[in-house]
Amino acid sequence: MYKVKVYVTLKESVLDPQGSAVKNSLHSLSYNEVEDVRIGKYLELTVKDTENLDQRIKEICEKLLANTVIEDYTYEIEEGVAQ
C-alpha cells in the first residue's frame, strides 16, 4: 500500500480571495510579518500496489482533483503504509 499526499493550490497568477481574507485577519491580529496567504486543499489517498503508480496519480490529479485552468498540484508518495 502507498499513501499519496496531494496538495492542490491556486496558481500563483490567480488571485486567492480566501487567502486574502485570512491575510487581512492575521494583520488585524498584528501578525504583520505575514506577507501573503494562499489557501489550498490537501488530499490523502491510500492506494494499492499499482503499475505505473506515478503516471496514475498524475492522471487522477489532472482529471479530477485539480482544475488545471486555475490550480497547480504536487504530490508525495509514501511507500509501505500499513493497512
Add this chain to the structure above:
Amino acid sequence: MKFAVIVFPGSNCDVDMYHAIKDELGEEAVYVRYDEQNLANYDAILLPGGFSYGDYLRGGAIARFAPIMPEVIKAAEAGKPVLGVCNGFQILLEAGLLPGAMKRNKNLKFMCRPVTLRVQNNETMFTSSYEKGDEITIPIAHGEGNYYCDDETLAQLKEEKRIAFTYADNPNGSVEDIAGILNAEGNVLGMMPHPERAVDELLGSADGLNLFKSILRNWRESHVTHA
C-alpha cells in the same frame, strides 16, 4: 420544440427550468436523469443550477463525469443549443465545453439577489430576442461565480464576440464583468445568473424569458418546413 432538463444528484433549479419552458415558453420539457445515456430525441439541452454531487470537490467537477455527459458533449458537437446556468455553467467549464474556471466570489459571500446584466452580443441563438446593450434584471444565487480565464482566452472571447452578458455592477469579481460566455460555435452558453427565475413579472422580472424565446425562434427558423 423539445427541451431536456438534466437532473444531477443535487440539482435544485431543475423545477424552475422545467417551469420556464413548460409554463412560460409553452414548449415541451422533459427531465432527464444524470445516469441516462441518450439525448438524441431532444432539440435543446438545459443544465440547471444547484449543487451537483454536493460540489464536494469543486463546483461541477464530479458532475462532469456523470453518465449523461458524453451525450451532452455529443449534442453540443452536433450544434444543438446547450444552456448551462449557475452550477450548469460550472459543469460546462469543467467538461471543457467552455473555457475558464470559477473561483469563490471576491467577497467570499454567497449572494442571492437580482442584478442588472448588459446584453453584449444579441446576435446569438440565445440572445436574438434582446437588443444589443439591453439592460435586463436577472437574479444571481451563487458563492462560486467569480469567472476566471487567462489573458489569451479573454482576448479570444472578446475578439470572437463570445461574451454574451456582462454585469452592470460586478458582484463577484469576474474578469471583465463577465456573466455569460459562448463556445466558438455559438451553440453553448454558460451563465451564472438565472434566467429561468425571471420569466414572469410575478417573480420580480420577466427579462429571462427572451433568452428562451431566442432559442425557440432560432430553432423555428432553422426548422422551417415548406409545405
